[in-house]
Every structure is written in C-alpha cells, then in structure tokens.
Amino acid sequence: MNSKSEAFMTIGAAQGWAEVGQNHPHESAILHVLGEATYTDDIPEAQGTLHAALGLSPKAHARILSINLEPVKAMPGVVAVYTYKDIPGTNDCGPIIHDDPILAEEKVEYVGQPIFIVVAESHDQARHAARKADIQYEELPAILTPEAARDAESFVVPPMRLTRGDAKAAFERSKHILKGKLHVGGQEQFYLEGQISYALPKEAGGMHVYCSTQHPTEMQHVVAHALHIASHAVVIECRRMGGAFGGKESQSALWAACAAVCAAHLKRPVKLRADRDDDMMVTGKRHCFYYEYEMGYDDNGLITAAKVEMVSRAGFSADLSAPVATRAICHFDNTYYLSDVDIRAMAGKTNTQSNTAFRGFGGPQGAIAIEYIVDEIARNLGKDALDVRKTNFYGRNDEEGRNYTQYGQKVVDNVIHELVAQLENDSAYRARREAIQAFNAGSPVLKKGLALTPVKFGIAFNVTHFNQAGALVHIYTDGSVLVNHGGTEMGQGINTKVCQVVAHELGIPLARVRASATDTSKVANTSATAASTGADLNGKAAQDAAATLNRRLREFAAKTYGCEPAAVVFANGVVYAGSTTLSFPDLVQKAYLARVQLWSDGFYATPGLSWDRESMTGNPFGYYAYGASVSEVVVDTLTGEWKLLKVNALYDAGNSLNPAIDVGQVEGAFIQGMGWLTTEELWWNKAGKLMTHAPSTYKIPGVSDCPEDFDVQLFKNRNAFDSIHRSKAVGEPPLLLPFSVFLAIRDAVASVGGYRINPPLRAPATSEAILDAVDAVREQADAM
Template identity: 55%
Template sequence: MNAREKEFTSSSGGGPGGAADAGERNLAPATVSPHAPAGSRPAVGSPHIHESARAQVAGRATYVDDMTELKGTLHAAPILSPVAHGRLRGVDPKAALDLPGVRGVVLAGDIPGDPVLATFVHDEPIFALDTVEHVGQVIGLVVADSALAARRAARQVRLDIEPLPALLDVRAAHAARSYVLPPVTVRRGEPEAALAASPHRLCGQLEVGGQEHFYLEGQVAYAIPLEQGQWHIHSSTQHPGEVQHWVAHALHLENSAVTVECRRMGGGFGGKETQAGHMAVWAALAARKLGRPVKLRLDRDDDFMITGKRHPFAYDWEVGFDDIGRITALKMAMLANCGFSADLSGPVADRAIFHSDNAYFLSDVEIASYRCKTNVQSHTAFRGFGGPQGVVAIEAIIGDIARHLGLDPLAVRQRNFYGVGERDVTHYQMKVEDNILEPLVNTLARSCGYAERRQRIAQWNADSPVVKRGLALTPVKFGISFTATFFNQAGALVHVFTDGSVQLNHGGTEMGQGLHTKIMQVVADELGVPFERVRVTATETGKVPNASATAASAGTDLNGRAAQYAARNIRDNLAAFVAGLDGCGAGAVRLRRGEVISPKATRSFDEVVKLAYANRIQLWSDGFYRTPKIHYDKVTLTGRPFYYFSYGAACSEVAIDTLTGESRVLAVDILHDVGTSINPAIDVGQIEGGFIQGMGWLTCEQLVWNEQGVLTTHAPSTYKIPATGDLPTRLAVALWPEANREDNVGGSKAVGEPPFMLAISVWEAIREAVAAAGGDASRLVAPATPEHVLRALGGVG
C-alpha cells in the first residue's frame, strides 16, 4: 500500500472501540460475551442463533425453488414489453409454440376473474391489456417443460406495439400533472409569513435515486391445483394473506379455496410485500389453463426489469432560520417517482411526509407530496418505506444551513431537536412522548470523540491537497406501526404436545431477519421451557388467516405479542391445573427452566403436560394482538399514526479523492435504541445490515433508465451493491440501555428499518468533504457515485 492509499483508507480515529466503549452509560456492546448454559437463563435477552442457521449453512434449508417438484410440474416465463409506452395491437405466439417442450401461452384472455390485480387502487392489470406502460411489463407467459425452454420461447413471441410518448422523468411527470394518486399537503402554522420574517433564507433542490432490493432469492411461486377447486401456493412472500386474496380474485374463487405457504425467504426488504403476488397470480393462471402444477421463478435480469424499486424522489425546498441555525419556517415539495401504477406509493409517500421532520421540531411548515406517474416499473415498498426519503431531505437542509452559517452541523442539529412543551408535537399533531434524542446523541458524540476528530479532520484537509475528509453525526427518529391502521393486528397458534414439545405458528414471515427466532424465545419464556423445545412451522394462511404483511418493522411487535398471549393461555391452563392438584392458588404456580413449581411440589414440564392431557386440559391456544393508542385522519394526515419511536445516531467518517470522485467510508460509530433487546446478536446484525444497505443506497447503487425507458442497470455487472471491500475499517455498534416506554413485547423496540437511515451520516460526511474541497455540497446528487461527486466538485459538466 503506497502513501496515497494509506491516507485514503486510515481513519482519524475515535476511542479505541468507538461507540462500543461508551461504558459511562452501561451501553450494551456489539460483541456477545459468554453466557450461562442453555436452559438456566431466560431465552429473551440471550443471543440465540437464528433458528434456521445450521440448516442454511448445511444447505438443508428449503426455499421455494428447492422443493421437490410434483410429477407433471411445468415452468413459466414472462413475455415482456420491449417499449416504455404503446398500444398493444397483437400478440403472435406461433414461433414460441413451435419450439420443443413448449406447452402453451397464457394471456389476458385466459383470466377467469378480474383482469386487474386486487390492489387497493385497482389500477394495475395482471397482464397488459390494450396498452403497455413500461419496458418489462408482463404481457403473458410461455409455459414449458423446463424453465430454460420457457425463457427461450418467451423471447420468440412476436408483439405488435404502436409506440406512444413516454414520461420517464419525475419532474416532467409533475409538470404534466401525471399522478397515480392525488397530491397531499400537510401544513402547520404560517410558513409564508414565517419565511418572510426569518433572518436567513435558503432554497434548493435535491435528487435522490431509487434502489434495487437485490434479494438473494429472486421472485418465485409454485402453484399447485388440488381437488374440488382448491389451490396450494408456495410463495416467497412477505404477505401470504395478500397473495391468497390476489390469487382468489384472479381465479374468481373465494379466499378459503386458496392456501398460501411460506417457510422462509432469501431476503425481501419490502420487494416481496406486494410484488410477490404477481408471481403467484401468474403461476396460478398458467396452472389453471394447463391443469398442472406450474412454477415461475424469475431470473435476475427479468426480476430487475419487471419489479419495482425504492421510489426515487426529487425535492424543491425553501427554509428560513435564525443566526444559530434554528429552523423558523420550511416549505417543501416532494416528487415521488411512483412508476406506472400506484402499488404502495400512497402510504410510502405518506410516510415520507411523516418523517420529513426526522428529529427536528418544525413550527411553521408546509410539505406537499406529489405521487407522479411515469413509464417505468411500478415502485414499491423498500426498507424504511418512504422514511429514508423524508429523513435525507431534512438532513441535507440542516447540513446546508450549517455550512451557510459556518457552524458545526451537529450543533445545528441539536438546536433543532424536539424538546418539551410547545416543541414536542410533530407537524402531523403527534406528541413525542418518548424523546431520548439529546442524551443518546450526546453519549455517542462523547464516546466516538466527535469534537476532537472534527478538529483533526480540519487540519487534515488543510494539509492534504487531493484527499479530503468529512465527518457527520446524524440522528434518527423513526415511527413504528403500519400507517394503514388496520394492519396493526396479528394472530398466532401455540401447540404443546403430550411429550412437552412446543410448536409455534404465527402470521409473520421469515426473510432472514430472525423473526421466528425471537418469537420462539418469547414463547419459550412464557411457558418456562428451554428455547430448544420450541419449533416454528411455515407461515400459512390456513393456520393464521388475515395476517398482515411482515413489514413496517412491526413483525416482532405484532406476532411476538400474539404468540405470547397464546402461550400465556396454555401456561394459565397448566397453572390452574397444578393449583387444583396441590390445593393452592394458580398465582403461586411458576413455570421456569422446564419445571412447574408450586408451594407443595416441583414437577417437570413434561410430567405436568402428560397429566394435564390425561385430565382433558387444553394444551393449545390461539393469541391475538392489536396495537393500542394509534389513530389518524387519512385525509389530513394528522393524529397518532405510530405507537412509539425508535431512536439512533451514527457518526461516519469518509474520504474522497478529488481527482477521481471516489469515496470511501473509513469509520462508523453507531448507538441505537432497540429497547430491551430480545436477541442482541440478531439486533446488532440488523443494525449492521441496515446501515450497509443504506450506505449502498446513498453511495453506489444507481438505477439508470435510458431515453427509451430501458433499465440499463439490470444485472450484477451493471448495478453495484456494497461488497466486503466497501465496509469501513471500524464499524462499532452499541445498544441504548433503556426499555421501550410503551408496553411492547419484552420491553423491546423494532429494529428492521430504523438503522437504514443511520447511513445518512455517510451522505452528510461526503457532502462535508465536498465542501472542504471547495465544491458545492448542495449540488451533490444521491447516490454519491464518483461521477456525482466530481460534478459537485465542479470537475464535470
């Protein structure tokens, strides 16, 4: 490594362990220390390994495409539109049907039910009807004996399409008033008057790109026709209940005729919340027409071309502020690029509004949200669900304010934090009751040596003509609950068998995030049995009906509490039974460590279960949970949409090469609030993974559509996700040591989505480095690719 490389990669340092050394507040470290033997401690709070980890490592964990196929199974491949917008005048499948192994073609005319998907907005056809609206829109399917034969044949289908003008730019769509849903505005106070009275004013624009989900397991479904008009669908989905509804709707059946099963996914990140339903509907339609089981697995290129991404956003804003950087007024327009149909764009854009404050009190504010229709893939849910698009905008604005005034950006951020009294109510009228922003950020700033490092970096930049560094510490305040209030409910089943073993089923889905593992821990403690006695079964609509999507970071909150209630019912049954045997009150009976203890006797759990069964005591139960306290007006977007907030902060140090535009993240210190952790190992992994994924969104993951509307970044060769070489030398994670102030399962807090936004510290650090090099940080476009960094430095047009 030469001297130039060393100066580009070494960190200016903080404490030797960064945030993990912040022992003054007894912070939980990222490393997992040795623990007592299994069974002698509660399961909740222990770093149990992922319930499928051993099977996954050994290659024995089954995903949909690994399943043994039934005899006669066929394979489907999609017929894709090659144009962004046009009239579909005809489909000629003859060349495809003449190929060996091809069994049929499925088109819109083969749909027995509604030809439009059963979405809330009801605006997306199952197959293209008389028009095509993006490159990659599915027009139909070719079905063959093998996946390869089907894919080859699909390319031979001849399409007659008359091209029409296409809208590919979100600002052009906004100018044309092309929207998938009506605009929404949230307003508080008098922002125009407050702007006029502000000592300082700035205005600007910002462009933030989308993001490909890049799940390791692509979209896949396996549709199996059963007897008497019934169906079994294996789907890699975050929302089996919605897949059930969509398939039944398309086949013109009752929901009860369709069972959807998902044991696990190889990643989802929101991309399998709604859009897994397309695969299942298509596969089921092919199976119905041909009378045989059909599997549909997209290859990576088709997956890129068909499925939606994180919504790209554009912003126009004007802000007023005082001499110390406190915001006095804000007006902002958010332009969400929704693609050709609504999908989940409404709630995504709503959440962007909700999180456009992030950690900051906005007294006089107007936020206008425009849900723009363009001729690209229909964009969809992605980790954070619009929250990142709201947070990144306000953080960029505060960074610009600080540079305009020549102040430390962290000091400006802290001056704008939510406080008490009149400064504790959001712009959507929810009171912030669990605010830990100030102590959490102060703790991280001290533990990572923020002030000292800022001074060292200033000296570095004065001495280094080519490589410039930046440091930023940014907070996160993220609301937890589905903004569609009715989704905040869950059910679960717990069965205790006569040998004392326990089986768990709930409505949540496992996509690698450890949901099943955490809920197994909750059930184990509720029944007082070792973690190893609990098994989880595949998520299935025939066991827990009407389950909500596993999304919004609420999987453990909802399903964990439902499972806890189910297990508690069984525990209470056993306690009452033993109390009757021993002549004591049920409250005096305890279940722990595999034993049932009364004032008169100690029995093994297994023994008690056998006795209870012999005495006809119920050993299974369901559980149901609905999130309390939440409510809001969907028209005005005011009320209490969230049960609580999760908080966190990250300090990131970066370096940029001013000659090439290359950037590198050198060091990251994170302090994050997960309440009382159910599983510290899983939570730390979620924090690390969310941060790195967010870093990818803001640094290297760039989606590029050409002038014909073709997504040119449609494969690993052209779309770059973070790799091991992109990891910072130091990534220190610590957990905030305070339980959730709301009554949540185990005192925990959600952890799936909030850490994603910690990566905005990287974006702000890059902007600081650009400014240190004499560039215009406000010109930087996300992601901060080398090209975009050079543009902000004035190096390219």
C-alpha cells in the first residue's frame, strides 16, 4: 500500500488519533435492546438440569429442636433434599471471618436464613416443596436495631476508633457546641437480575459454575472449600450481570455453593435461581447507621472539634461490615478539614440479614453525617450552608496544614474550590436561593428547598492487596482482538472501557476488539469488581498486555520496513512504518508468519497504597474523585409529598475514558442515592421479619421521580494520579451527589419555622418522615 493513498490519514492526524475519550455506546447496548444479551438464566440448560430452592427460617433467633423433611421429599418432582450435614467440605461462605454458614446448623439467626436445599425437576416444584418442612424451634431473644446492639455490646467485630489532635481540649476552646442524633436507613440493592448460579459437574470431580457475581475468585474459593476440592477443579464464569451494586460481591457465595453442592451429589446440572421475595429475605443490604454527634465551631461556622459515634446494623455475621465501617470513618470528613477529631464506629450484631457491600461501601454513610451537621451549623448561625461548607473545605493543593485527612493522607489533588465555584455560577445558586425564600414567604402549604452539596471520595480498596488486576489480550491473524480481564460487567460499561483502552493501544477501531466472559480459568486470583476500581485496575492491566503486543509489532514493522520503532504509528486500523503504509491485519498476518507472539498477559498493582488497621492511618486511596450538585424540591407540608424540580450536577471524571457512559453512570448513581435517602425504606416487624421484601412494599425511584430538568456535566480535570489515561472512577462517588436532595427537603421543612429551627429529618425522608419533621418544627416554633 502507498503511504500517499487517500484512504489513510496523514502522519500528523494518525499521531493524534484516539479511541479513549470518545462517546462510544455500551458494548452490549444493542443486545440489551434486542433482548439477546445472555444472562445466567438465559444459558441453554444442559440435558438433565435440575432446579433448587432454599428452605428458610421463619424465626429471627432460635435453636432448632427437630427437622422433619419427609413432607418435603414427598412433594411432586422432588429429587433430593440436603442439609449442612451433606456439605462435603466447609459449611461457610463468610468472605473475611468464618462466621457465616451456608446452611444453618443448630440454630438460626435471622428470618430468611437458609436451613436446607430442595432439588426438584422444575423451579416451581422446588419452591413449593421448600415450604413443607416441619421444623420445631426454641425461640431466643433477638436484637434487631443498631442501638440495641450497642447497648448489649453485641458486635460482629471489635469497635473501631480514630483520633487526631486533642478533641477534648478543642471542645473546651470552641465558641459553640452542637450535639445531636441521626438515623439513616439501609438500602436494598434491587438488581434487576436476582441471585442465580448454575452448576455443571465436570470430569474428575470438577465443577463449572455460571454465577451472577462481582467476585468470581471468591466464588471459586467458596465452592472449592464447600466441595473439599482444589481451586483448579472449579471454574466460575460470568459474562454479565443485570445489576449488582455490591449485592453480588460476597452474597452470591451462598447461591454458588448451594448449587455446586447439589450438582456434586447428584452428578447432574443444578440451577438455583432466587425468587425476588426469597432474594430480599436472604441477602444483606446497605448498612443502616445510627449516629450520635458533637461538633464545635466558631462564629463563621469553622469546625474546631468533631466527635461522632456511628453504629451500623451489621446483621448476624461479619460479612464486609468491618471494611464498610472503616470506609465510613475515612469518609466522615467528606470535603472538610477536621483538625481535632474522635470518630468511633461499631458494627452491631443483629438478628437480621448480614449486611454487605453496596455502591459507596460505607462512604455515603460516613459523609452524610457531616453534611447533615454542617447544614445544622449554618442554620444555627443564620448563614447560607454553602458559605459554611466553603469555610471548612480542605486547603488548596499548595496550602500546607489544611490538606491532611484525619487518617493522615495528604490531599494533593483538591479541585473542590474550583468545581463548586463553577457549579454555583452555572446553576445560578444565589439568585435561586433568593427566589425560593420569596416563594416560601407567600406560600403557606407548598414550600420549596434548595441545597448545594460537595463530594470527595477516595478510590481504592481498603485492603491494599486487593488493588491488583490481570488481563489477557489475543490478536488473531485477521487482526481482530479478544480481551479477557478480571473485572465483571454489571451494566456499568467496564468491558466497553477496557476494550477502548486496548483499541487505543493497538491503534485499531473499537469494533475490532471484543471482551469475553470473566472466567477464573483465564485470569486467576482476581479482585472483586467493586470500590470503583474496575476500569482503573483492569484497564491498566489490559493496557499493559496491549502495550507488550504494540511493542512486538512495532519492532517487527521497523525491522521489516527499515525504520526506527519510534517512527512506526498505529492509528484507526492502519500501520505507518517509514514510507510504507499497510493495514493492521496485513501486519499481523506477516508477524504471524514470522512467528511473532500475538498474545500477551498484563498485570497492574496500584502503587503508593498503605493502611495500618491498628492506628487507622496511612494512604488507603490512590486519588480522590470530586463532585457537587444543586437540587431544588417542592414539599407539600400537609401530606409530606415532595417533588424534585431541578438538578445541576458537576462531576470530576478526570480525563473521561467514555464521557457518554460516565454521564450515564452519574445520572444512575444520583437517582439510586436519592432513592436511598428518600423512598427506599427497609422495615422489620417486631418478630424480626423484613416486611419490605418485594416491589409491592419497597419503593425504588421510577421515571416519574426523576427531575424534568436534570443537567449533568463533567468537570474538566486531568487526574494528578497516574490512573488509566488520567481518568477517574465514576461508579460509587456520584451516589453521594443526591445529599443535596435530602438537604433541600430539610431546607423546605425548615422554612416552616422561618429557617430558625433544625428539622429532625431522618433518612429515608419518606412522606411520613417529612410530616414528622414538619410537626416537630411547628411545635418548636409555637413554643418560641
């Protein structure tokens, strides 16, 4: 091919070509729309497939006196019934502490705990049979709330404490002191695709499990331990999930283990697909938190001392409650410098579902507390909350002293000043504030509220060794490329981004790159796709593999066409080598004939991370993502109904790998976080049964809950940390943006008392909670 051919770019254009930073659609978008995307339940069932269901405890805390499973076995279609005694290996699926049995043994510890597995010819037969067991119990006292757990000193892990400076002395010097309490509820992940595992026995005692999971390696370990076989005999595969949000990080282990145990016994494929009600009854959710706080501040609202005690509802076992509590402690500061602090966190052991990871992983629960407190300080001083927030921001990057977190990490990438200033201007915050106050003065029933809240969110796993990833990249002789990496696709677009990175590195169009299913036999010892690290870690690993291939092909082209390797350019499927231009597939074919290796592995470990669990100090995060949002609401003070009128959000995605996907992630996170703080209420009755266990009783936001005016923009900012193409994570941090919705509702309620009274608004701010807050404000206003 001639280098002067009009079919190809100029060298200058080729050098500026890029596949990262482009607005590409999700790699499975068309398949989703056509209904052709294959999820675990869509995999064609192998001959002889059986179906399993779980027999669940109706008691919150009880000893099992006797179990009669004969009525279960007598049901139509039933093939087998198994209890913990039938597990060949370890009866445990706890991710950190081994306190979480796959099947209950002598006692049950929450309503919904699995006791046995029934296997039948069909899904419906298994579910009907699971209800026929005759089990006798001796009931025991149950602990159901975080406060009760604290009072009983019932914890799944020892309480944590982080201190800096001298909080006691700082309080004595403080001009003003604020004390209060706050309740923030939990949240159901409510993934569209429920928990499911499909286990197929293989030769020589092996097991292949198709599992909807964020953590294939953890599932591999759990299945191997349950079956008492080596990890190399277990393959976990996941092409995609229909949502996960943390609920399939550790919680998928129970379903994978149960399906595998049944398949191993019967030597037949077994599918275990949870009904929505069973799923919600069995699995853990976002931890609800109870706070008691004390804050010292001066006349300008500058925080001079901080003390907070956070108690979470951990559930009956440890699961991931310890790292969730750690992250809550590390995010209590949000965007604010705290000089003297005393932060305590307790994970209360309760007789409820074992709570687990959820988008944000404790970060939202830590940050919401200080935003609530700052809002309260501002109202006490008669100031705009935005001004108090600005007063307490971390110092700018060149400002020593006010740029160290309470856990000792230096904040070197702070852009919150510039980001908030841009949003304040673009959203016309000040003018809208005046207009809303004028509206409220003339409107006795409908009250509007406005709030601007910032976000600083650390990116990395709390546990340092999880911050690693591997990838494989194969170039086939037709020039097409296959990528396999350790991340899992749950709709967030990780495969699209990783493929973009590989396409960019090899200089080929994205359409020529495909991602295969995540598979423990391809990339071993992977970390969970969680903590917003999926694209960061796996993108870097895939880039490493593709860079090796780029170097090999570059060196081969230079040698073949008589130029320096640095003079070889790959762009848009074309190779420019000196005076020669040829297509990428042509070069690949020639390289194959010359026996150049056309596949490579890649690896990445995030540098510079450290964490001391005892002192709770270190550098747990590679960098911080920033953001802010302005929300405007209207509240009916007679009914508690409310509506979100307008949102302006500005998010720091660094050099975005894919702006279209990132904006979509911000929008989705915002609405999900809004649901947590406003409509999604988990409620257990006095017997410890979760009563909100289906769409009929648990209210997630719908289309009608989204604001008509929803403006999301990405802040222009190159990541100071050497992340993948200097981008920033966009999975979890935007979930904190809708703090502005909750505080806008609180602002509207405060107007009932002339903005002089802090409404005791709990989260979620349901209509009932709003009316309770309105009544409290009116009662206090009348008494003034």
